[in-house]
Amino acid sequence: xxxxxxxxxxxxxxxxxxxxxxxxxxxxxxxxxxxxxxxxxxxxxxxxxxxxxxxxxxxxxxxxxxxxxxxxxxxxxxxxxxxxxxxxxxxxxxxxxxxxxxxxxxxxxxxxxxxxxxxxxxxxxxxxxxxxxxxxxxxxxxxxxxxxxxxxxxxxxxxxxxxxxxxxxxxxxxxxxxxxxxxxxxxxxx
Ligand SMILES: [Zn+2]
Numbered sequence: 001x002x003x004x005x006x007x008x009x010x011x012x013x014x015x016x017x018x019x020x021x022x023x024x025x026x027x028x029x030x031x032x033x034x035x036x037x038x039x040x041x042x043x044x045x046x047x048x049x050x051x052x053x054x055x056x057x058x059x060x061x062x063x064x065x066x067x068x069x070x071x072x073x074x075x076x077x078x079x080x081x082x083x084x085x086x087x088x089x090x091x092x093x094x095x096x097x098x099x100x101x102x103x104x105x106x107x108x109x110x111x112x113x114x115x116x117x118x119x120x121x122x123x124x125x126x127x128x129x130x131x132x133x134x135x136x137x138x139x140x141x142x143x144x145x146x147x148x149x150x151x152x153x154x155x156x157x158x159x160x161x162x163x164x165x166x167x168x169x170x171x172x173x174x175x176x177x178x179x180x181x182x183x184x185x186x187x188x189x190x
Contacts, residue, residue: 002026006035013164015043015178017122017185023132032129038065039122039185044115046154046166046176048088051109052135056127058115059104063123067097067105070112088112088140091149112140141166145173163189 002025009020018037026033032054036044044058048068058065070089089112099105099115107113117123143150151169163179177189 009035011180011184011186013162013178013180014186015046015176015188017042017187019186028132030131032127032132032134034127036125036127037122038063038117038125039187040117040120041188042117042123042186044125044127045113046164046178047139047141047152048112048114048149049137049139050086050088050112051107051129051137053109054129054131054134055109056107056113056129057104058099058107059126059128060099060101061124061126062101063117063121064098064100064119065115065123065125066118067099067107067113067115069095069097069107073108073110086110086138088138088149109135112138139166141175143168143171143173143175145171150175 004022004025006020006022009022009025012019012021016036017039020035022033022035023031038044071087097105139152140149141152146168152166152175153169155165155167157163157165157177163177165177166175168175178186179189181187
């Protein structure tokens with residue numbers, strides 16, 4: 001048996017004010033579990049993305065989060081039958097799903113999604129993913145240089161290794177940047 005105090009766990013640099021990994025501290029073998037606190041405007045993820053083999057459940061504890069989700073993948077009820085895991089859907093055709101306090105959603109393997117705090121109140125939530133390894137992860141965001149949605153990757157900023165950036169897969173431009181603020185919480189810089 002393992003026991004942790006969530007508030008004692010390290011804050012990971014993420015697009016959320018606070019994100020504490022519980023997976024390793026609890027010694028989880030087949031489950032990823034993370035605790036999130038999102039300030040207004042924050043996101044659960046660095047980009048609109050999917051997981052090749054991992055299903056994810058988000059439980060909103062307080063506040064209201066909004067997920068932008070792509071098409072339901074074929075075979076989504078059984079990851080073993082997954083046929084087309086990579087269709088992100090056209091930006092105008094994605095659904096928005098509002099998830100209030102003590103509500104939960106499941107995202108099957110393959111489906112693109114990104115959760116946000118579009119509200120004015122802080123969001124607290126748990127994210128659970130299984131199996132622990134998510135396989136390939138495809139990430140997309142709007143590149144200001146290309147003027148289009150592109151594949152992006154997450155990298156350490158070359159000019160400041162303490163900051164994380166997403167980079168356009170087409171032109172190499174920096175798309176977004178996050179850092180640890182003076183108050184100990186994560187913040188988006190651009
Ligand atoms: Zn670009």
